Amino acid sequence: MKSLFEPTTLAGLPLQNRIVMAPLTRSRADVMGVPQPCVRDYYSQRASAGLIISEGTQPSFAGQGYCRTPGMHTPDQMAAWKGVTDAVHARGAKMFMQFMHCGRIAHPLNRQIKDAPVAPSAVKPAGQMWTDQQQMQDFPTPHALATAALPGVINEFVVAARNAIEAGFDGVELHAANGYLLNQFLASNTNQRTDGYGTTLSGRIRFVVETFEAVASAIGASRTGIRVSPGHMFNDLVDANPLETHFSLLDALPTAKMAYVHVMLPDAFSPQLNNAGDPQALLPALRPYVKGALIAAGKLTAASAQAMLDSGLLQLAVFGRPFIANPDLVERMKTGATLATPREDLFYTAGPEGYSDYPALVS
Numbered sequence: 001m002k003s004l005f006e007p008t009t010l011a012g013l014p015l016q017n018r019i020v021m022a023p024l025t026r027s028r029a030d031v032m033g034v035p036q037p038c039v040r041d042y043y044s045q046r047a048s049a050g051l052i053i054s055e056g057t058q059p060s061f062a063g064q065g066y067c068r069t070p071g072m073h074t075p076d077q078m079a080a081w082k083g084v085t086d087a088v089h090a091r092g093a094k095m096f097m098q099f100m101h102c103g104r105i106a107h108p109l110n111r112q113i114k115d116a117p118v119a120p121s122a123v124k125p126a127g128q129m130w131t132d133q134q135q136m137q138d139f140p141t142p143h144a145l146a147t148a149a150l151p152g153v154i155n156e157f158v159v160a161a162r163n164a165i166e167a168g169f170d171g172v173e174l175h176a177a178n179g180y181l182l183n184q185f186l187a188s189n190t191n192q193r194t195d196g197y198g199t200t201l202s203g204r205i206r207f208v209v210e211t212f213e214a215v216a217s218a219i220g221a222s223r224t225g226i227r228v229s230p231g232h233m234f235n236d237l238v239d240a241n242p243l244e245t246h247f248s249l250l251d252a253l254p255t256a257k258m259a260y261v262h263v264m265l266p267d268a269f270s271p272q273l274n275n276a277g278d279p280q281a282l283l284p285a286l287r288p289y290v291k292g293a294l295i296a297a298g299k300l301t302a303a304s305a306q307a308m309l310d311s312g313l314l315q316l317a318v319f320g321r322p323f324i325a326n327p328d329l330v331e332r333m334k335t336g337a338t339l340a341t342p343r344e345d346l347f348y349t350a351g352p353e354g355y356s357d358y359p360a361l362v363s
């Protein structure tokens with residue numbers, strides 16, 4: 001039996017247990033993308049996890065889409081993150097940084113640069129996003145990245161990954177899920193390129209594979225993971241055949257050597273699945289394509305997670321919302337204590353309230 005609560009290793013990295021804190025955007029950075037002091041408190045309070053994956057963090061100002069999300073591309077950001085990783089390591093957890101380049105899911109009011117948001121193709125997302133200045137606003141039409149600009153975007157990920165390692169992170173996760181830039185390259189409705197980086201299956205996975213390879217060659221494949229969400233239609237993303245796309249992607253990645261493949265289960269928020277079949281069948285379908293560690297999040301409980309570890313479907317179990325209101329989630333799951341409910345109205349507000357002020361059961 002591989003207990004949730006027992007130590008393990010992840011691509012050689014020792015973990016104090018098999019419980020992972022999911023990447024959770026909480027918008028507690030300043031406008032320059034520098035995490036505020038409460039960010040260190042928040043992560044260190046939750047560092048009884050085996051592994052913490054940071055909130056989606058932009059690799060460059062160009063990658064920012066939302067207000068007050070952090071970055072990993074300026075000295076001030078790096079210094080603040082170093083304080084976070086030191087505090088997390090002091091409590092025994094390891095920490096990866098998730099890189100979220102938002103691509104077209106961006107509004108100019110939320111960004112520090114004047115350039116239009118970039119995307120594989122100039123396809124405007126349906127819907128609106130929050131801005132601190134003018135509340136909900138329509139998404140603008142993004143600017144399609146020129147072929148000659150692609151190596152520069154990949155280089156932003158590489159530089160940011162090196163910065164993350166310098167700031168004490170144990171590895172990085174590329175966010176290729178939930179409709180952001182890398183996912184926009186994968187999906188057929190957002191990628192209409194005809195330059196070898198789109199249209200065909202091999203074309204649509206190419207930018208993601210090249211980004212992964214560049215980051216892995218800079219910091220090591222064993223320190224590089226990826227997050228995917230086949231069938232999840234968040235952010236107006238609709239792929240004609242998400243399973244086929246992801247099988248092909250996983251075949252092209254060094255899954256035996258890399259840190260992990262992280263799946264956000266498509267029914268985590270909504271039962272509606274785009275062309276990916278039964279949500280329950282997704283992990284078993286992906287499992288044969290992942291030669292190393294497979295980890296997943298999506299409404300897991302201690303019992304369902306343990307069952308997935310026991311069956312060999314997963315190597316680590318990832319928890320998102322339960323970590324928000326339960327800094328001592330590991331202890332609560334171990335003892336069967338009641339879980340507190342998070343305040344959704346404070347998910348993305350500034351400051352410690354509803355963030356670093358949730359009490360542990362015994363503090």
Ligand SMILES: Cc1cc2nc3c(=O)[nH]c(=O)nc-3n(C[C@H](O)[C@H](O)[C@H](O)COP(=O)(O)O)c2cc1C
Pocket residue numbers: 022023024025026055056098100175177178227264265268297298299300318319320321322347
């Ligand atoms: C407030 C909030 C912020 C989130 N931010 C991110 C993010 O930055 N990156 C990401 O990949 N997923 C993000 N997610 C999704 C979570 O990582 C997780 O996959 C999801 O909440 C399902 O797990 P759960 O049912 O345990 O919460 C977010 C979810 C919530 C509720």
